[in-house]
Amino acid sequence: MFRPDFISETRIEQGLAITSKKRLLEALARLLASGPPSMNPDTVFERLLERERLGSTGLGHGIALPHARIKDVSEAIGALVSTTAGVDYDAIDGEPVDLAFAMLVPEKATEEHLQLLAQLAGLFSDPLMRKRLREAESAAAILRVFAEL
Numbered sequence: 001m002f003r004p005d006f007i008s009e010t011r012i013e014q015g016l017a018i019t020s021k022k023r024l025l026e027a028l029a030r031l032l033a034s035g036p037p038s039m040n041p042d043t044v045f046e047r048l049l050e051r052e053r054l055g056s057t058g059l060g061h062g063i064a065l066p067h068a069r070i071k072d073v074s075e076a077i078g079a080l081v082s083t084t085a086g087v088d089y090d091a092i093d094g095e096p097v098d099l100a101f102a103m104l105v106p107e108k109a110t111e112e113h114l115q116l117l118a119q120l121a122g123l124f125s126d127p128l129m130r131k132r133l134r135e136a137e138s139a140a141a142i143l144r145v146f147a148e149l
Helices: 021-033 041-054 108-123 126-133 139-148
Strands: 012-016 058-060 067-070 077-087 097-106
Touching: 012 139, 021 041, 021 077, 021 097, 041 067, 041 097, 041 139, 067 108, 077 126, 097 108, 097 126, 108 126, 126 139
Parallel strands: 012 077, 067 097
Antiparallel strands: 077 097
């Protein structure tokens, strides 16, 4: 479903003890900035934060899908973080977020951006998919969940 390099083990972290939306976005920015291409994590964080100011990307059911366009990427890249406890994220259902999938797309990638967001939102709306991601015991197991789509 996704390009093999869209998300990798190095851009997945599980069981983080994060207690705020800001810290969650910082963790995601750090993972996304680890590239390729290598980017400044502060710049990535600011872009994600700018998007959040337009409206929360909390989808509900404990899932957030922060995303941004950025000039330093030529193809969309993703990162996933799970937290030990839910974070107040201003999600649409008011529930705390414990799984956040962030995505960066090229500045000009309007159609690709929308298609990927729709695909991801559809995946995360599936209760079985959310359960499998939460139960995955490693980054490799999470990648297997995505690969089985």
